[in-house]
Every structure is written in structure tokens, then in C-alpha cells.
Amino acid sequence: MLRDNFRKSSLLYLPKVAEIISQLGEELAFVAPNKDAGLLPVNRFLMDLEELAEHVPPAVAAGVKAARGWLDEILDGPAIFTDKSIRDLNTWHAWLTSALLAWERGTAMPAWPDKWDESRPAVAKEELVKNGATRFPLEAEESAVRLNLPDDLEFLRAFRDESLELLDDIEQCALVLEDNPTDVVTINSIFRAFHTFKGGAGFLHLEALRVLAHDLESLLDAVRRADLCITSDIIDLVLSGADALKQFTREVSAQLQGENPGAPILVPTRKIVERVQSLLRGEKTLAVSAAVIADTSEALTFAGFAVETSDPVETSDPKAVLSKVSPTSTDTMGESATARAFVKLDTAKLDNLVDIVGELVIAQSMVVQDPDVQKINSLQLVRCLRQLSRITTDLQRNAMSLRMVPVRPMFHKMKRLVRDLATQQQKLIQLVLEGEETELDRNIVEKLGDPLVHMIRNAIDHGLEDPADRAAKGKPEFGTIRLSASHQRGGIVIRIQDDGRGLDRERILDTAIERGLVKASENVTDSEIFSLIFLPGLSTVEKITEVSGRGVGMDVVRRNIENLRGKIEILSLPGRGTTFTILLPLTLAIIDGLLVGVGNDRYIIPTLSVRESFRPKPGMVSAVHEQGEVISVRGRQTPLLRLSRYLGTPSRAINPEDGIVIVVESGESARGLLVDALIGKQEVVVKSLGGAFAKQNILAGGAVLGDGGVGLILDVDTLVKLPNHPVGVQSPNSSSIL
Amino acid sequence: MNPSPKPQPDAEAGRYLTFSLGDESYGFPVLKVREIIRLCPITPVPRMPAYVKGVINLRGTVIPVFDLRAKFQFATTSYGERSCIIVVQVATPSGENTMIGTIVDAVEEVVHLTTADIEAAPDFGGAPDTQCILGLATIQGGVKTLLNVEKIFLEDGSFSLTSTPKLEV
Numbered sequence: 001m002l003r004d005n006f007r008k009s010s011l012l013y014l015p016k017v018a019e020i021i022s023q024l025g026e027e028l029a030f031v032a033p034n035k036d037a038g039l040l041p042v043n044r045f046l047m048d049l050e051e052l053a054e055h056v057p058p059a060v061a062a063g064v065k066a067a068r069g070w071l072d073e074i075l076d077g078p079a080i081f082t083d084k085s086i087r088d089l090n091t092w093h094a095w096l097t098s099a100l101l102a103w104e105r106g107t108a109m110p111a112w113p114d115k116w117d118e119s120r121p122a123v124a125k126e127e128l129v130k131n132g133a134t135r136f137p138l139e140a141e142e143s144a145v146r147l148n149l150p151d152d153l154e155f156l157r158a159f160r161d162e163s164l165e166l167l168d169d170i171e172q173c174a175l176v177l178e179d180n181p182t183d184v185v186t187i188n189s190i191f192r193a194f195h196t197f198k199g200g201a202g203f204l205h206l207e208a209l210r211v212l213a214h215d216l217e218s219l220l221d222a223v224r225r226a227d228l229c230i231t232s233d234i235i236d237l238v239l240s241g242a243d244a245l246k247q248f249t250r251e252v253s254a255q256l257q258g259e260n261p262g263a264p265i266l267v268p269t270r271k272i273v274e275r276v277q278s279l280l281r282g283e284k285t286l287a288v289s290a291a292v293i294a295d296t297s298e299a300l301t302f303a304g305f306a307v308e309t310s311d312p313v314e315t316s317d318p319k320a321v322l323s324k325v326s327p328t329s330t331d332t333m334g335e336s337a338t339a340r341a342f343v344k345l346d347t348a349k350l351d352n353l354v355d356i357v358g359e360l361v362i363a364q365s366m367v368v369q370d371p372d373v374q375k376i377n378s379l380q381l382v383r384c385l386r387q388l389s390r391i392t393t394d395l396q397r398n399a400m401s402l403r404m405v406p407v408r409p410m411f412h413k414m415k416r417l418v419r420d421l422a423t424q425q426q427k428l429i430q431l432v433l434e435g436e437e438t439e440l441d442r443n444i445v446e447k448l449g450d451p452l453v454h455m456i457r458n459a460i461d462h463g464l465e466d467p468a469d470r471a472a473k474g475k476p477e478f479g480t481i482r483l484s485a486s487h488q489r490g491g492i493v494i495r496i497q498d499d500g501r502g503l504d505r506e507r508i509l510d511t512a513i514e515r516g517l518v519k520a521s522e523n524v525t526d527s528e529i530f531s532l533i534f535l536p537g538l539s540t541v542e543k544i545t546e547v548s549g550r551g552v553g554m555d556v557v558r559r560n561i562e563n564l565r566g567k568i569e570i571l572s573l574p575g576r577g578t579t580f581t582i583l584l585p586l587t588l589a590i591i592d593g594l595l596v597g598v599g600n601d602r603y604i605i606p607t608l609s610v611r612e613s614f615r616p617k618p619g620m621v622s623a624v625h626e627q628g629e630v631i632s633v634r635g636r637q638t639p640l641l642r643l644s645r646y647l648g649t650p651s652r653a654i655n656p657e658d659g660i661v662i663v664v665e666s667g668e669s670a671r672g673l674l675v676d677a678l679i680g681k682q683e684v685v686v687k688s689l690g691g692a693f694a695k696q697n698i699l700a701g702g703a704v705l706g707d708g709g710v711g712l713i714l715d716v717d718t719l720v721k722l723p724n725h726p727v728g729v730q731s732p733n734s735s736s737i738l
Numbered sequence: 739m740n741p742s743p744k745p746q747p748d749a750e751a752g753r754y755l756t757f758s759l760g761d762e763s764y765g766f767p768v769l770k771v772r773e774i775i776r777l778c779p780i781t782p783v784p785r786m787p788a789y790v791k792g793v794i795n796l797r798g799t800v801i802p803v804f805d806l807r808a809k810f811q812f813a814t815t816s817y818g819e820r821s822c823i824i825v826v827q828v829a830t831p832s833g834e835n836t837m838i839g840t841i842v843d844a845v846e847e848v849v850h851l852t853t854a855d856i857e858a859a860p861d862f863g864g865a866p867d868t869q870c871i872l873g874l875a876t877i878q879g880g881v882k883t884l885l886n887v888e889k890i891f892l893e894d895g896s897f898s899l900t901s902t903p904k905l906e907v
Contacts, residue, residue: 355798355799356798358798359797359798601781601782601784602781646784647784647785648784648785649782649784687798687799687800688800689783689793689800689802690800690801690802690836690837691830691832691834691836692790692802692836692838692891693783693786693793693802696783696785696786698784698785699783699784702781702793702800704795704798704800708795709779709781709795710781710792710793710794710795710800711781712781712783712784712793
């Protein structure tokens with residue numbers, strides 16, 4: 001009676017089947033090549049599945065039957081597992097898992113791979129070995145990978161971290177190959193990276209990935225052995241392979257963070273594996289890009305990258321073109337042989353170290369300057385103190401340098417972006433990178449990525465013209481984007497330069513007037529017009545982005561850069577291109593500051609925002625009716641803010657002539673700040689003031705000064721943007737402050 | 739006769755650091771106290787409420803210092819020999835831990851209080867500060883007010899202070 005009910009709905013058998021399959025999976029996890037361990041349990045579970053054959057969907061039953069055939073082969077033959085049979089069984093298991101999922105959800109079954117129906121002829125295997133590729137019966141559906149989170153947690157974490165690095169390396173190397181397809185060192189390092197990845201994936205039984213990595217490795221191996229030469233197809237394959245693996249790694253990461261733990265991960269690898277295998281078999285690729293290359297130019301350049309390509313027809317005869325790969329670049333080999341060793345470090349520990357070293361420097365100077373110590377008349381002590389200060393200075397410099405990383409990885413990401421966009425938009429673009437070695441605080445590098453992507457995207461979308469347009473204007477067909485980094489003005493300058501059509505001055509001005517951002521009567525300079533594109537009101541207007549380009553989220557770009565305490569400037573010449581110059585501090589942790597005295601207190605003004613400082617002469621300051629005071633700086637009337645009044649501390653400088661005016665700027669506006677005295681200029685380590693002061697915007701932070709006290713860093717942005725005080729303002733009641 | 743059941747104090751039995759403000763005696767749960775430091779030069783922070791004395795450098799970390807006297811609106815006196823800063827660790831409403839220095843007149847002692855020693859804060863008739871009182875402890879004939887460190891310095895449910903409005907005509 002009960003049994004009849006079960007039969008009515010085969011779905012009731014699903015849990016049973018699922019249980020067997022998961023047990024089977026566990027057994028498969030423990031089998032090893034050239035051993036028979038696990039063979040019998042696997043066989044037993046398979047028999048259990050066969051018993052349920054009439055209750056499961058036909059596709060699943062057929063799958064079980066196929067595995068039966070393989071297992072019989074093993075049992076009849078050597079009775080041990082081989083690499084291949086393990087891989088087959090694992091892939092089969094993955095297929096079955098996804099079939100089960102489809103069964104449960106009532107969706108279409110993953111298509112049945114027809115190759116599984118054939119008995120597997122030995123000839124096919126041999127052909128495969130010859131090609132250096134696994135000809136594995138390709139799963140018609142993408143195979144799902146399931147993580148064994150509880151057991152493999154630690155391994156998976158390590159795998160994720162390592163993989164992300166490897167995949168980044170692969171991506172960068174692939175782009176190097178585009179420029180230099182014969183670089184043996186680079187080919188080797190891609191090969192090694194895929195090999196390492198394969199090892200990790202194999203260890204964790206991530207079968208689909210292992211197969212993909214293996215095939216890509218074989219592909220690179222073929223290149224290495226000069227059976228194939230690097231074409232843009234191969235590079236495309238390597239890149240899309242890396243992308244697929246990256247996607248998977250991201251999923252792993254998400255599951256490690258507790259999102260849908262244990263859910264099967266679908267990796268779209270099938271097409272890539274097919275393409276790799278067909279390439280290895282010497283067939284024409286399925287990709288269309290080869291055709292594009294043939295069209296674009298005979299100079300074998302593609303999308304602006306000097307890629308050695310072969311005619312698609314020639315691919316079938318690799319020997320004809322292969323001599324490209326030769327050990328000509330041995331010189332670079334020596335370079336990579338001296339690769340330095342690295343240690344991975346928690347950034348919190350690093351920040352802590354920097355903090356402590358900062359304290360040490362202060363403690364050291366307090367000892368040296370202590371009056372009691374200075375009274376001691378001992379040459380020995382003086383020598384020791386000198387030695388101490390030398391060591392602490394060195395230590396501080398070293399600690400600071402720990403946080404510095406070269407901009408190269410970030411720049412190389414842009415290469416990929418340019419390549420993709422150029423292909424997409426059929427433009428010819430050449431990306432020139434300069435100063436990749438320049439080092440920046442890693443916090444800055446991390447946050448600089450998005451703005452850079454944005455600006456380069458803009459430059460390609462709107463700045464650079466189509467090849468035809470460029471030719472018509474008498475420009476080279478190749479548009480150039482120059483991305484450079486250099487040390488300048490005590491900071492870092494990042495420059496993004498294109499030789500496109502430039503900003504449309506009139507268009508921007510018209511829209512700004514239309515939007516009420518600028519009065520039509522106003523006389524505006526070019527730089528003022530260009531900086532309008534940073535205004536949110538302007539950038540969101542679809543029309544202007546179409547016509548003049550730039551502006552999609554440029555306000556966000558500027559905000560990001562200002563958050564990094566940087567500045568951005570634009571220079572644009574119609575028809576000649578646009579240059580964005582980003583000025584950044586070397587590090588966020590240290591700023592160059594002017595120490596100023598206001599009443600009894602000391603404040604720090606970041607030097608980057610200071611335009612000039614001087615002692616005003618009588619007559620320079622004048623009161624404007626209901627507009628506060630202005631000071632005339634080089635013929636320009638600049639609003640003046642008396643800091644003591646604003647901050648509420650009694651000032652010694654009643655007349656402006658008794659104090660110092662510091663002209664600060666933020667964005668396009670400037671303001672004079674009247675302070676009592678200029679105490680000095682010094683580098684300070686910026687400290688957060690903490691949550692209690694998170695809401696105020698007068699102070700940007702604090703810094704520990706030489707005497708151990710805290711100096712407050714003024715937020716110049718706020719001060720510059722304050723509405724002007726009326727002249728007669730009463731100073732705030734200072735007794736409430738201290 | 740006791741018409742209503744005795745209200746339960748928020749304070750738990752345990753050790754408390756007691757200190758004095760004027761003639762009164764208060765206590766912080768010892769687990770919240772990170773350290774006690776001598777009064778040191780404090781950098782005033784402009785345009786803050788009067789009880790915000792400023793910031794100090796605590797071995798490389800900048801922490802705010804609040805004056806409990808001013809916070810509780812006691813008469814301000816100049817700091818004496820025994821004045822010191824109790825550094826407490828508080829959890830912000832957003833769940834982070836932050837350190838705050840509080841200036842008190844003098845630190846007394848660490849006492850162990852049992853539940854029997856502690857009673858709930860009486861209703862002072864709408865006094866605004868009862869929220870930050872964990873309970874009252876009577877020991878050795880004196881009454882000590884046990885304070886909830888987290889609640890004393892909350893302004894509108896947040897630790898973040900806003901600049902005082904511009905004092906303009």
C-alpha cells in the first residue's frame with residue numbers, strides 16, 4: 001500500500017537518490033589514482049542507484065547506466081582508479097548532481113552528453129594525448145561544483161586567496177603577451193599559474209575548474225613547445241578562462257562568507273573548454289574575433305594592441321608560423337629569477353606598527369629635548385642620543401614604506417579595460433603606461449581604481465574618435481591614452497591624457513547656463529568651464545554626455561579624489577585631447593602641514609591646500625557691506641575668515657596686520673584665513689578623532705605633535721565653503737569652550 | 739508597607755570603580771575602565787558643548803575627554819591635585835568600541851558590590867539624567883551612584899557631537 005503511493009510520485013524517491021549520490025560523492029573524494037581504495041563502496045552505491053532506476057527520471061537512469069559501464073571497465077581491467085577514471089567519475093557526479101537539482105525543481109534536465117553513449121574507443125584517447133588535451137566528454141550543461149565547506153574550510157580560504165592572485169597574474173601576463181607574443185618568460189608564468197590553480201582545484205575536487213585549468217595549461221604548453229603561436233584567440237581564451245575561474249572563486253568567497261553555503265556553483269566553462277580543445281586539435285576557432293582581425297588591418301594589430309596574429313587559415317598549420325616563440329627574451333628571465341620573496345600581512349598590524357613607531361619618535365624627541373637631560377654634560381650621552389634619533393628616523397621611514405605599493409597592478413587593470421572597450425567599440429587605441437614603479441600608499445591605490453576606470457572609460461567612450469574620423473582629421477588612426485604616475489610637488493601626480501576631440505567648451509557652458517549653474521553674463525575662464533563637468537547637476541544630464549562626453553559621474557570621481565585629499569585638474573584643447581591631472585598625497589597617514597597659532601591653540605592646515613601665506617599690509621583688508629571682509633590678493637578680492645572668531649578663541653591679532661593670512665583653496669574657490677602666527681611646517685601623522693567628533697566638519701583629524709600634545713587639523717573644504725561672516729560678528733563665548 | 743514591587747536595578751553585582759565629584763560619590767563598572775591617567779594638557783576642540791574638554795594623545799590614539807562635572811551641571815571648579823582622567827571603553831550604538839576620557843575630582847577605590855548592596859534608582863521626578871544611572875549602592879554608610887558609561891555621553895542616541903551653532907548676531 002505504502003509502496004504504491006511512493007510509485008505514484010517518483011519525486012518521493014528524490015531524497016533517497018540524493019542521499020546515495022552524496023555518499024557516493026564522499027567516496028569519490030577519497031579515491032586516489034593507482035589505488036583501489038573506494039572502488040567497492042562506489043560500486044555498491046552505484047548498484048543501489050540501479051535498483052532505483054525505475055523511480056528516477058530516464059536521464060538520471062541513463063547516467064547511472066553509463067557510470068556502470070565505466071566501473072565495469074575498471075573492475076574488469078586493472079581494478080584500480082586512474083587519473084582519468086577519477087576525473088570522469090567526478091564530472092559524472094557533478095552532472096548527476098545538477099540533474100538531481102533539475103529533477104527537484106522540475107526544470108529541464110541537463111542535456112545528455114552524447115559521447116557518453118559510445119563505448120570509449122582507445123583511438124580517441126591516443127589522439128587526445130597527442131594533442132596534449134583532455135578530451136573529456138563535455139558536459140552539455142555547465143557542470144555544477146559543490147563545496148565541502150565544513151571539511152575544506154581552511155583549504156578553501158587558502159585556495160581563494162591564492163587563486164585571486166594567480167588569476168590577476170594570468171590576466172596581466174596575457175596582456176603582456178599581446179604586446180610581446182614571443183615572451184617566453186610570460187608564457188611560462190601563465191603556464192605555471194594555471195598549473196598551480198589546477199593543483200589547488202584538484203585537491204579540493206573542484207572538477208570543472210580543474211578540467212578548465214588543465215586544458216588552458218595544455219594550451220600554454222603547446223605554445224611553449226612552439227606547436228602553436230600566440231594569437232589573439234589564445235589570449236582571448238586565456239582571459240575568458242581566467243574570468244570564468246575568477247567568477248568561480250568569487251562564488252567560493254561568497255559561500256565562505258556564509259552566502260548559500262553548500263549551494264552548487266555553476267561555472268560556465270564548457271564553451272571555453274570546447275574552444276581550447278578545438279584549438280589544440282588545430283581547428284579554426286569558433287570565435288569571431290579572428291575574422292575581425294583579418295578585417296582590421298594586415299599589420300596584425302588588433303584593437304590597438306600589437307598582437308602577432310596568424311591568418312585563421314594558418315592556425316591549422318601551426319608549424320608555418322610557430323617560430324615566433326623562441327627564447328629571445330632570455331634577458332627578462334634573469335630579471336624574474338631574482339624575484340623577491342613576500343610576506344602577507346594583516347593591514348591592521350601594519351597600521352598598528354606605524355602608530356607605535358610614531359609614538360617612539362615622539363618619545364625619543366621628548367627625551368632629547370628634556371631640560372634635565374640637556375643639562376647633563378656628557379659626550380657619551382650626546383653620542384647615544386644622536387644614534388637613537390638616527391635609528392628612530394630610519395625606523396619611521398621604513399615603517400612608512402611598508403604601506404607603499406607600486407601603482408603597476410592598478411595600471412595593468414586599465415590595460416584590460418582599454419582592450420575590452422576598444423574591441424567593443426571598434427576603436428584603435430594604444431594605452432601607454434608610464435611610471436608604473438611609482439609607489440603610493442596602498443589605501444590610496446585601492447581607492448583610486450574606480451575613478452581611473454571612470455575617466456579612462458570616458459576618454460574611450462567620448463574622447464577618442466573612430467579610426468575613420470581620426471584619419472579625416474589628419475590624426476593617426478590609433479588613439480593614444482597615456483596613463484602616467486610621477487613624483488611631483490611632494491606628492492604623486494597621476495595623469496590621464498588622451499588625444500581625442502577634447503571637451504566641448506560651448507556645450508558645457510550652454511548647459512550650465514541652462515541649468516542655472518552659471519549666469520550668462522558671467523565671464524568664465526576655460527578652467528572654470530571645464531571644472532563644471534564635476535558638478536553633479538551637469539554630469540547627470542544625458543544630453544551633454546552624448547555630445548561633449550565626460551561627465552558621467554565625474555562628480556563622483558572628484559569626490560573620491562578629494563576624499564583621498566587629492567586634487568584634480570583638467571586641461572583640454574579642442575581637437576587635441578584632454579588631460580586630467582590628479583594630485584595625490586604620498587600617503588593618507590602623513591600630511592605636510594602648516595602649524596598655525598590661533599589664540600592659545602595650535603591648528604594644522606594641510607599644505608596641499610595652501611596657496612600662499614603672508615603678513616597683510618594695512619589697507620589690504622576691507623569690509624564689504626553685509627559680506628564680511630575681503631582681502632586683496634594679487635588684485636583679486638578673496639573673502640577673509642578670522643579663524644579666532646570662527647573657532648571661538650580670543651585672538652592676539654585684533655588688526656589683520658598683526659596676524660598672518662593663509663590663502664587656502666578647495667576646488668575652485670579660495671579663502672584667506674587670518675591666524676595669529678605661523679609656528680612651523682611639519683609632517684604629521686593623521687589620526688582619526690573618533691566617533692565622538694564624526695559629525696562635525698570643522699576638523700579633518702588630529703595629529704600628535706612633537707611635544708606629545710594633539711594638534712587639530714582643519715578641514716579646509718569646510719572653511720572655504722562657509723558663507724561669509726558679517727563684519728560685526730561677536731566672537732563666540734569662549735568660556736563655553738574651555 | 740510597600741505598595742509596589744521593588745523595581746529591579748540595572749546594575750549587576752560585581753566590582754565597581756568609585757570616584758568623587760564634589761561631595762558626591764559615583765561608580766563605573768570596573769570592566770568598562772581601561773585605565774586611569776593623570777590630568778594632562780588637553781587640546782580644546784572648538785565649537786563643542788561645554789562638557790567636551792577636548793582631545794588627548796593616549797599613546798598614539800587621539801581620544802576625546804569629557805568633564806563629568808560639566809556634564810552633570812555641577813559648579814565648575816578648577817582641577818585639583820587629585821583630579822584625573824578615567825579612560826573608559828564604551829560601545830557605540832553602531833556596535834564599535836571607542837575610548838573616552840572622563841575627568842573626575844578623585845578616584846576612590848574599587849569595591850565589590852553584591853545584589854543586596856544595589857537598589858534601583860528612585861524616580862527623581864523627571865530628572866533628565868536618571869537614564870544613565872544603573873542603580874544606587876549603599877556601602878559603609880555612603881550612597882554611590884552607579885553610572886551607565888554608555889548612556890552618559892549619548893546625545894540624541896548617538897555619540898557623535900554636532901558643532902554648536904554659530905554664535906552670530
